Amino acid sequence: MSQSHRIDGGQIDRSKTLSFFFNDQRLDGYAGDTLASALVANGVKLVGRSFKYHRPRGIFSAGSEEPNALVQLRRGTFQEPNTRATVAELFDGLYATSQNHRGPLKHDLLAINDFFSPFMSAGFYYKTFMWPKAFWEKIYEPIIRSSAGLGRLSGKADPDIYDKGFLHCDVLIIGAGPAGLAAALRAARSGARVILADEDFQPGGRLNTETYSVDDTAGADWASTAIAELSSMDNVRLLTRTTVYGAYDHGVYGALESRTDHLRDSGGKPRQILWRICSRRAILCAGSTERSIAFGNNDRPGIMMAGSVRAYANRWAATPGKRVAVFTNNDDGWRTATDLAAHGVAISAVIDTRDKQPLAAPSGAMIAMGSTVTDTKGRHGIRSITLANGQTIDCDCLAVSGGWNPNVHLTCHQRGRPQWRDDLAAFVPGGDLPTGMSVVGAANGALTLSAALKQGHDEAGSVAAGLGFKKTKSALPKAEDEAAEVAAFWHVGQSNARAWIDQQNDVTVKDVKLSHQEGYRSVEHLKRYTTLGMATDQGKTANMLGLAVMAECTGRSIPETGTTIFRPPYSPVPIGALAGRARGKDFRPTRLSPSHEWAENQGATFVETGQWLRAQWFPKPGETNWRQSVDREALQVRSAVGICDVTTLGKIDVQGRDAAEFLNKVYANGFAKLAVGKTRYGLMLREDGIAADDGTTARLSETRFVMTTTTANAVAIFRHLEFCRQCLWPGLDVHLISATEQWAQYAVAGPKSRDLLRKIVDADIDISNEAFPFMACGEITVCGGTPARLFRISFSGELAYEIAVPTRYGDAMIKALMKAGEEFDAIAYGTEALGVLRIEKGHAAGNELCGQTTACDLGMGRMVSKKKDTIGSTLSERVDLNREDGLTLVGFAPVNRDDDLKAGAHFVTKGNAATTQNDEGWMTSVAYSPSLGHSIGLGFIKRGHERMGEIVQAADLLRGMNTDVEIVSPHFFDPEGERLRV
């Protein structure tokens, strides 16, 4: 059957035949077709199965509101579930399969559900499947889960790429139908920056699907002329295939532009682009959506929206049937009869619920006024309908129109609530629109062409004027006002058969009535209990019907019954598009230190520290596991000298006449009296008295300090300091700027560090212990005049320095240091050895400064000065932060020296069970100390300082360990700290 239902006319390109596959059947269509129109043209009726009862489903509409015709598009990793055939552009080689059936589409095994439907009424699952208890996860749920869901993901990474962007405009016009085009022309001619977005690949909206004329030319032609003019103006950005899916605060709109979905292959370009549009004003011209009528078996393939039926005929030259019947409650439905007849399609009947004079109808059509359709026949496609009077009429397509709902969705995305209009029997936009938004055309209830054109034209004029753009001549497009009377009619009472409201989720009139009967009467309860409107179409064709039936049950009017809120997105948006480029390695940026390339060449292993990559250790030939490398590096630092890149530490330049006073306020310990040329360890508290961060700060001059922060907290601390500077003490002369990126900084640690540095620093600089003692700092020159900074500070407990040079020399500096160190057996060490050395010395780091511990807990209580106003000092004195049985940071050594300690173990007094009540603290950091020859740990335990020598259990239920550990001083190595002063 090759395009058996193709007819004359239309806006397709018959010169371009495209072949495609539906369920492996090869079919032909034309350029300009959607998958749906091509299926219609080929007489394909059955395209899918419903969610719950697996009823046969056919194409229902011709737009993004489609509830039924969902297919899986493309193959393999490109497989895309739940794609609406009605918006999928046809391309050559398109491959689609139907969804949600077991076995072939025609003979779906799960169609059995339909026979059990009496037992599967709304919410039945809340009332059963409870016994026996264990069966839920094991039996009931797996069965439910496997039969639920619609399409399938490939389970493999999405192979397409996505991009994002930002657009700015004076006027955003949403929808390029008659109202949108009229508005765009007027706004653009006034000189405003205009963005015109439309979800269709062919702008024009219903001008393309109707037979009206504008300015005495065919509507579709007028539309293309308007588009041509707009495209030629450089103050206009025309976005086709672009859905504005959400309205956000302050005129920001989210839009999804499809770039390659209509192509066989993306050619390595982004599939879709997610635009964030900043607009000063927005005009919503989203049109309206036709709704159905509920009657017996109204869900059969071939039963479609009347407007869609003629859309297929007029725009795509494809007729859904050869013998079409129309069932309507409004004038618009009749146009389907006349339009199809004009294409030579037989019209078997027009049934109108209204008892009035019939409108002009094709000859041969049976006319029934004040009548209804009560039932239909035809398993995989409609064959006949039965009227209220029992009369049966044959047809292979039933075009239904229950009236039109303005597309108010975006007006509700913030606070807007639609208002009811009786004359339209529909909701129109209410007050409280998103700031800057106005609504025109069918979306605003102007359901006739000339009214839509006029509203668009007028509103654009006043918007442009309001934005201060010049008034320019711009004529109002002329058109006729077609008949559009409607009389509310929701569902056919006489029908005994099930009457569908939500076609995808299988919600029937009975379900809504049951929901009411059981007390789920608020609209939100109705929606949640029956799943009405929760399907992929968000109830675009269903919600009104459900609301109307509920109103009938409660005996209240529809507006009294309420309206369901429309939430973003207007139509579903791929998660990939919302993520854009941020995936894989590009999820977040990578920061590299200046010695990175050198370290790579040394074969270093790297570790993520926030966004930084840091060398973790430097394996040497023959070393088979990381511990060998780390032990060697740590020992070498203690015995000779090691070099470690500490560039990642945050560095903040603090300058000003009041810099010292400022530091005195933000550090818990004193800084006012720090001498020039000296460095001091500083502890920062949060205002709540908990330790926030630590580091060393050096005084380079009376008015200049260089502060270091931990790598992890650099950004947050800078923000906090700016808060102190701008909001708390704006009267101080102090200035901050980050210098983290400016300096490459290396720790040179070990007994031989001074000897090594002597070969680096310039001759005139005396770094002898006398001239440059522990905690000294200075601005010096190295390697023949290169400016540098030298700090005599030590994290390892050895004689140690940190030397900094401008980053441009970072790569050269690490090489120079290593070369100069050769004769001293210098080695490079990574973050692991750094950790071992600091744990051996009992220095707190991230695991100890975890945001839950006080200075007292850390054993630095005495540092907190009570004699000055310091961030955090007051609240650090609260009783529960100074309890007798408070935590203390101490060291732990395994009683059995061969035991490995584990961070995260909890401490329990010997003999006690490992329970919350007996919990006395936890192990924060552990390491194997190559110097001591056993595993060591730091941790917090209650009254730790009073319990030196006590043996407690380190309970690690997770890893099935319960280790006896001795409480010892955290200073495992060189407790007197003699080595760093030599």
Place this chain on the structure above:
Amino acid sequence: MSDATLKARSPLDGYRQQFGTLEIVELNGLALVSVATPLDGEEELKKAMTTAHKAELPAVGSSTQSSVDDTRFLGLQPGQMFAMFAHDGDRAVEFVAKKLGETGYYTDQSDSWVILQLSGADVRTALERICAIDLQDSAFPVGAVTRTVMEHLGTIIMRTGHDTFVLLSARSSAKSFLHAVLTSVNNIQ
């Protein structure tokens, strides 16, 4: 005393590439020095700038150009600007101090940034994929400068010509930043 002298490296080792009409160049040999205005010291700083550079103190969000030398002043935040000028050494602060004396607090930023210059007719089309700032003439004229964020990276953007923009981003993430820019260029071509 070391025999080795230290060789400087630029963040991207001097990247330069042409993509159709669009050119991307890493700018080197530029010094960047932040100048902070002492509390209540704005008038003196203004005077010093006029005498030494014949330049205005830039407002936040814009830049001024010395009429006697090549120094451009970038108004980045209240009480702080960047002085940008050709200089290939590591003594940038001394140059500024020589001219402005003690009227400001100086911090060398020359090594803190990677500097990319994008030029060509498509430059705005490429940038709209990563830059939330409205770059059209009325909103961001030639001379405008501001700090913003692109692909999670803090970025200073300055418009130096009708179709020319200079972007500064943190040196440590220079490769990620270049990647972000190149991706935009690829995606629009």
Place this chain on the structure above:
Amino acid sequence: MRYSGFKVLWEGLTGNRGWKPVWREPEPKESYDIVIVGGGGHGLATAYYLAKQFGMTNIAVVEKGWIGSGNVGRNTTIIRSNYMLPGNEPFYEFSMKLWENLEQDFNYNAMVSQRGIINLFHSDPQRDAFARRGNAMRMAGADAVLLDRAGIEKHCPFLDFDNARFPIKGGLWQPRGGTVRHDAVAWGYARGADARGVDIIQNCEVTGFVMENGECKGVETSRGTIRAGKTAVCVAGSSGRVMEKAGMRLPIESHVLQAFVSEGLKPVIPGVITFGAGHFYVSQSDKGGLVFGGDIDGYNTYAQRGNLPVVEDVCEGGMAIMPMIGRARLLRMWGGVVDMSMDGSPFIDKTHIDGLYFNGGWCYGGFKATPASGYCYAHLLARDEPHPTATELRLDRFLTGNIIDEKGVGAQPNLH
């Protein structure tokens, strides 16, 4: 009326005519022993346990809108008890145990589904923190398993193990964690409470408190004055708004948490998965939708909607660990207003005003706490002393310094 498979069959055969309303629609009486302000999950659970466990039935639940319209009706349905601190963990484990018997208890299938929850870690310090947490859970009688990378691969082979910016190094797994059909929780509790005589009064907004010489004697409502022996406020999300009527300032800010659901898909995700290096967590509902979320928007708001940056941030997190979801479409996004407390932990306590009780500050985690919150609040109201698992959830803890800060970020609500 008792629900059962047999009942469903019988009704099916007889045209489903016999189903009765799940709750009455009573007019408010003049006075009650206890008036619970807020017909959300916690309020309804409180009423249910007061009636069932403590034999108090002269109780009203007053709800401004429709019951379950608060966060119980707009969350991501996750239940877990993977907390760390002694002030929290026993409480949440108590809640988990109540979940495990809930459906049989109130004869309503809330689809409690213990398919497990995994929190991924991506660095050694993160692993250490999770080990500390997991051990705390085990010590409180909860279940916890520390998985290495291979263990994660076994559960979730579809995660990005090869190309991730922040490599997956393992995870903390709580097999008993899972999801629950959130609306059904409110309906089940309401049905159970109503059956025991509790008056559930919808569309009844509290406009003020009845104060008599410093004591709270009930509430003024849009449907008249309702006197009460004890007034129990339970309106998380609106706590600030409501308690302000009693002149109280709280250690709480109202923020919006967004949540997202995709179109229905055939099963692809086993349990709940949480990304440790970005803001993303996901599960799959029985209907097939991917239910996911991330961080709060981060600014004070009472509007039940968020903005785009967080939407994108969440989806970036999703694609970073699960690139297979790129072609799944986001169907609906919504926002719930949450009480963000100053240390990220809740309050179940008497206020300084006699007769006035407060339950709130649940941050973005109130749903999982519903049963225990109701039970412990009922205990406090009935006995005037805190339930043993809720002794630290006090309003004055910031004055004494007994902070319950799981995240360790301090007095900044939007960081918790």
Place this chain on the structure above:
Amino acid sequence: MIINHPLLGPRDASEFVYLGDASLIDRPDWQHENSQQEFHNYLYLRDNPAGEHRELWFHEQGDRSWLVVTRNTLTHEISKVELARDVAKERGRDK
């Protein structure tokens, strides 16, 4: 959201970092006889209004200014944006 920066004009809120109620500017006197209670109220208690709210935003990806933004927490409408430094001075914090 869009924040109309007093120096830079409209900027996307994603450039900013939010802190909270602008009353955090009014840090109590550490020598107040009841300083612990004072600091407790300052740091922990909030008006948390449903309506107009004055709040602190930091332009981290911008000019590094702390701003005081007056925003309605029901509608998100922003009615005023000031430099926090100026507000702090008005409240005498530079004395």
